[in-house]
Amino acid sequence: MSTMLNIAGLWKSFAGFVATRDVSLDLKAGELHAVIGPNGAGKTTFFNLITGHLRPDKGAVSFEGRDLVGLPPQKIVRLGIARSFQRINIYPRLTVFENVQVALIAHEGQQWNLFRPGRSLHREGTAELLELVGLAGEAAETAGELSYGKQKQLELAIALASQPRLLLLDEPTAGMSPQETAATIASVRDIVKARGLTLLFTEHDMGVVFGIAERISVLHHGEIIASGEPESVRNDPEVKRVYLGEGGGHG
Amino acid sequence: MPERRHLIASAIVVLLLALLPLAGSRYAVDLATEVLIYALFALSLNVVIGFTGNISFGHAAYFAIGGYACAILLTTHNWPLIFALPAAVVLAGLVAAVVGYFCVRLTQIYFAMLTLAFAMLVWGVAFKWKAVTGGDDGFTGIKLPAMLAHHVGFFYFTLAVVAVGVAALWVICHSAFGLTLVAVRENAVRAGFIGVDTRRMRWAAFTVAGTFGGLAGALFGMYHRGMYIENAYWTESANVLIMVLLGGIYSFVGPIFGAAALHLLQVFTNQYTPYWPTVLGLILLVIVLVLPNGLIGLAARFKARQGKT
Ligand SMILES: Nc1ncnc2c1ncn2[C@@H]1O[C@H](COP(=O)(O)OP(=O)(O)O)[C@@H](O)[C@H]1O
Ligand SMILES: [Mg+2]
Numbered sequence: 146m147s148t149m150l151n152i153a154g155l156w157k158s159f160a161g162f163v164a165t166r167d168v169s170l171d172l173k174a175g176e177l178h179a180v181i182g183p184n185g186a187g188k189t190t191f192f193n194l195i196t197g198h199l200r201p202d203k204g205a206v207s208f209e210g211r212d213l214v215g216l217p218p219q220k221i222v223r224l225g226i227a228r229s230f231q232r233i234n235i236y237p238r239l240t241v242f243e244n245v246q247v248a249l250i251a252h253e254g255q256q257w258n259l260f261r262p263g264r265s266l267h268r269e270g271t272a273e274l275l276e277l278v279g280l281a282g283e284a285a286e287t288a289g290e291l292s293y294g295k296q297k298q299l300e301l302a303i304a305l306a307s308q309p310r311l312l313l314l315d316e317p318t319a320g321m322s323p324q325e326t327a328a329t330i331a332s333v334r335d336i337v338k339a340r341g342l343t344l345l346f347t348e349h350d351m352g353v354v355f356g357i358a359e360r361i362s363v364l365h366h367g368e369i370i371a372s373g374e375p376e377s378v379r380n381d382p383e384v385k386r387v388y389l390g391e392g393g394g395h396g
Numbered sequence: 397m398p399e400r401r402h403l404i405a406s407a408i409v410v411l412l413l414a415l416l417p418l419a420g421s422r423y424a425v426d427l428a429t430e431v432l433i434y435a436l437f438a439l440s441l442n443v444v445i446g447f448t449g450n451i452s453f454g455h456a457a458y459f460a461i462g463g464y465a466c467a468i469l470l471t472t473h474n475w476p477l478i479f480a481l482p483a484a485v486v487l488a489g490l491v492a493a494v495v496g497y498f499c500v501r502l503t504q505i506y507f508a509m510l511t512l513a514f515a516m517l518v519w520g521v522a523f524k525w526k527a528v529t530g531g532d533d534g535f536t537g538i539k540l541p542a543m544l545a546h547h548v549g550f551f552y553f554t555l556a557v558v559a560v561g562v563a564a565l566w567v568i569c570h571s572a573f574g575l576t577l578v579a580v581r582e583n584a585v586r587a588g589f590i591g592v593d594t595r596r597m598r599w600a601a602f603t604v605a606g607t608f609g610g611l612a613g614a615l616f617g618m619y620h621r622g623m624y625i626e627n628a629y630w631t632e633s634a635n636v637l638i639m640v641l642l643g644g645i646y647s648f649v650g651p652i653f654g655a656a657a658l659h660l661l662q663v664f665t666n667q668y669t670p671y672w673p674t675v676l677g678l679i680l681l682v683i684v685l686v687l688p689n690g691l692i693g694l695a696a697r698f699k700a701r702q703g704k705t
Contacts, residue, residue, distance in 0.1 A: 196589065222591040234589075236582040247579040248590040256576035256592055257600075259568045263575030307590055 149174040149311060149343050150195070155204035157194055157367075164190040165201070166367040172311070177337065177344045179354045182364030183388055188347040189231055191364065192315050195345075196228050197221045208311065227309035229300040231316040231347070237289025241280055244288050244299055246271045248306035270306075277336060278302045279328070294325040301329075305336065312337065314346040318353060326350060330357060355379070363388060410559055417548045427663065429551045431656045432558040433615045438639040438651035439565050440608035445637075446645035447569060448598045449581035453508045453633055454515025455609055457495070460522060460628035462488040462610025463617035464529055467538045470618075472528070477541050484614045485607055491518075492606020493599070500598040512630060519628040534624035538617060554615055561611050562652075568604060569648055577601055638676070641683050644690025653691045 150172035157165035164187045172178055180188050193199040195206055197218040206213040213221055236244050249267035250256055275281045278298040283291060288299060297317060304312060317333060318326040334357050337344045348354050354361060355375050362372040363384050371381040378384055413432075417425050441455045466484035469475040475483070495514045499507055522529045529535055544550045568574055577597055580587045584594045617623040626632065635658070643654020658679070665675045687694055 198585075198589075217593075218588040219591045219593050222589055228589060234583065234586050236579055236586060238582055239579065243575070243579075247576055247587075250572045250576055251587070251590040251592045255572040256597065258572040259574075259604075261572050262570055263572040264570070266572055303586070303590065 147174055148172065149209060150345070151205075151207045152195070153205045155191075155194055155206065156202045157190055157199060158202060164367050165194060168204070168364075168367070168369055170362060170369065170372065172343060172345060174310075174343055175341060177334075177357055177359045178346070179358035179361045180345065180347045180364055181349075181351075181354055181361060181388070182347075184349075186364040187367040188364055189315055190367075192228060192313050192345075192347070195221075196226060196313060222307050222309075225308075225310040226313065227304040227307040227311075228313035229297075229304045229315060229317060231319060233293070233296045233300065235288050235296060235299055235303065237287070239288055240284065241275065241286050241288050241291065241299060242271055242284040245274050245302050245306050248303045249274075252307050274302045274306055277305070278332065294321040294329075297321060298329065301333070309342065311343045311345065314344065316347050316349060318348065318350060326353060333357075410555065413555055414552070417551060422547055425547055425551045427660070429547075429554050429619055431659050432554050433612050433619065434636070434639060434655040434659050435652040436558045436561045436615070437609055437612035437636050438643065438655040439562060439648075440605045440612060441636050442640050442645055442648075442651045443565065443569065443601050443605040443608070445640055446647075446650075447574060447577040447581060448601045450503055450507045450598070451637070452499075452511040452602075452605070453630070453637065454495075454511035454513070454518075455605070455636055456628055456630070456632035457511075457515035457518040458488045458492050458606035458609035459613035459616065459632065459636075460518055460623065461491050462613030463623040463627060464522060464535060464613075465610075466614035467535050467617045467623050468528060471535075471537065471539045474539070477544075481611075481614055485610045488610020488613065489603055489607030492609070493603040496599050496602030496606070500595050500602060512633070515628065515630060515633055519625060519630075522623075522625045522628050529623075529625075532625055534622050535617075536622040538621045538623075540618055540621070544618065550619060554619065557611070557615060561608055565604075565608060566648060573597075573600070638680065638683075642679065642687070642690055644687075644692030646689060647692040650690050650692040657691060 148171050152168060152170045155165050155168040156163070168191060180191065182188055190199065194201045195213070197213065197216050197220070201214060208224055208226060211224060236247070246267055249270050250263060255261065255266060272281065272284070275284055278301050280295060280298055280302065283295060288296065291299065297320070301314070301317060304314070314333065318329050321329060330353050336342070358375055360373060361375055361378040363370050363378060365387050370387065371378050371384045413428060416428055437459055441452060444450060444452045462484045465487045466480050469480035469483055470477065495511070499510045499514070502510055523531055525531070544553050576587070576592055580592060580594045580597050587594050613627070616627070639654040639658045640651045641654065642658055643652065644650030661675065661679070662672055665672050683690065689696070
């Protein structure tokens with residue numbers, strides 16, 4: 146497998162506080178990679194640096210050989226990287242259907258079409274994606290009125306609509322019930338495998354992490370302290386000390 | 397596609413308006429002409445307000461540019477209307493594109509202030525460039541084709557132009573572009589992460605708004621046979637803004653009702669009292685306190701209540 150995402154020596158600080166410290170990571174095409182670490186470890190910041198939401202102070206991010214640093218999010222999405230957000234980030238006042246439909250319109254570059262009626266576009270594609278994440282029955286509902294778990298599912302559908310090759314999911318099951326978590330994880334794995342995607346995700350539920358991740362990187366105070374196969378990470382003394390030993394994780 | 401009942405309702409409205417001159421009242425025809433022009437003006441502003449969620453406080457600039465340009469081309473340069481009108485509209489759109497390029501870098505109050513600043517510049521040009529615009533004497537004596545010289549002829553011309561303008565705005569607002577704009581308005585960060593260049597979208601919306609605002613202004617100048625610097629002043633921007641808010645920003649047709657209601661109220665109020673500004677203040681109070689979604693929101697609430705009983 147070839148390297149899809151190459152991150153080298155990434156740094157980011159906020160007003161003197163170092164949130165990302167010399168992070169390097171290689172992601173192979175098709176791999177399912179989890180980033181874990183305690184709350185505040187810098188996982189979300191790391192995702193924000195990759196996706197163009199934040200600009201690194203130093204370091205390089207390259208995706209399929211293209212340098213991403215300095216590109217705005219909309220350009221990075223177009224290269225094939227889509228993401229979901231830890232804190233729900235949808236269009237709360239639009240319908241569930243429209244939330245996904247707009248993402249498909251944007252993926253096709255049709256946002257510059259001033260003539261074609263927007264609501265008539267991608268009706269099938271939208272329905273398929275909603276079906277895929279289990280929201281077919283909620284299509285006509287106002288997105289902001291869905292339960293938290295369903296809004297997370299909608300996040301996933303929106304991200305998939307961009308037809309990424311690399312999918313970044315930031316705590317896709319945070320706030321979900323155990324049943325919702327299990328169902329979400331099963332569907333994420335199926336989708337990722339069926340579409341041949343590469344997955345980079347953060348997750349606080351260790352059962353989920355060790356259940357689907359093929360590789361795991363552990364962030365602590367903005368630094369990667371271990372990275373590798375689940376078994377070796379689980380048995381890493383440093384990881385045990387700072388994280389797993391604390392009796393699981395939190396957010 | 398527009399639903400059938402919308403098309404039928406629009407056709408009926410246009411037909412009824414077309415019958416208005418048969419009633420024989422010049423006053424009614426003139427009033428209807430004015431309302432049509434303001435309706436187009438308000439609708440154009442709502443492309444920025446309702447569809448991008450940013451308040452423009454300088455929309456009179458494009459109205460004035462369209463109005464002055466059309467007037468000057470017709471009169472000073474003797475252009476035929478068929479060239480003068482489109483040229484004026486294109487000029488208003490171009491200026492909106494240039495101004496918008498800077499304004500969309502900002503949002504909220506900063507955006508509003510910058511649109512206001514540019515509008516004041518336009519006013520300044522109209523005021524200072526006396527040789528071309530007539531300065532504070534206004535640009536008067538606009539030459540119109542004979543067909544439009546009569547008030548009924550001009551009314552039909554306005555009805556046709558406004559109908560086409562409104563239809564075009566309807567198509568744009570309901571297009572893939574319009575739907576994406578709504579997404580940008582609702583959550584610009586998310587829109588960026590689905591691959592939308594949100595700034596460029598807002599820039600395009602600003603340009604569209606200026607273009608159609610220019611069209612309304614061109615009609616206005618011809619109707620009054622003159623353009624005056626007050627038409628570029630910030631009070632004119634405020635007036636159309638109030639029309640939009642009164643009608644309701646989250647509905648396509650809202651601003652049309654807002655324009656009609658505000659203009660008619662102003663005309664009637666002025667017949668009985670000199671206190672229009674006071675009445676306007678009261679209207680604003682009502683909008684802010686009880687009509688946050690404008691007249692359209694009120695109608696929707698009324699309908700919902702009727703449905704329940
Ligand atoms: N935009 C920001 N401004 C200032 N500090 C931030 C910002 N984003 C994150 N941080 C800080 O960086 C650290 C890492 O945060 P985050 O990446 O959200 O961690 P995680 O996702 O692992 O919980 C935290 O201490 C957080 O307060
Ligand atoms: Mg986080």
